[in-house]
Amino acid sequence: MKKDMWNTRRGKIAHLISERNHTPSEIARELEIPIKIVLEDLKHISRSSKYGELLILPAKCRKCGYNFRAEIKIPKRCPRCKSMWIEEPRFMLRR
Secondary structure (H helix, E strand, O other), rough: OHHHHHHHHHHHHHHHHOOOOEOHHHHHHHHHHHHHHHHHHHHHHHHHOOOEEEEEEEEOOOOOEEEEEEEEOOOOOOOOOOOOOOOEEEEEEEO
């Protein structure tokens, strides 16, 4: 990735997740932006080939262990046990 791409918000997100995997909350906290914008930018990064391949570790229910689909969103409730204790998905870039 080019150095000048790191100056954009999406470039900063891409740089963060190229070093190690992060949750949307971690990215939002690090860059001081809302989670909603982080999720929108991750969708864009996933469609753009200039950043590399976006890898998604799916969300998981901490109560019953249910694994959600690998998607760019944060589930609210487990469909199996109805728990709201959900571990956020994690994102990483592979070049």
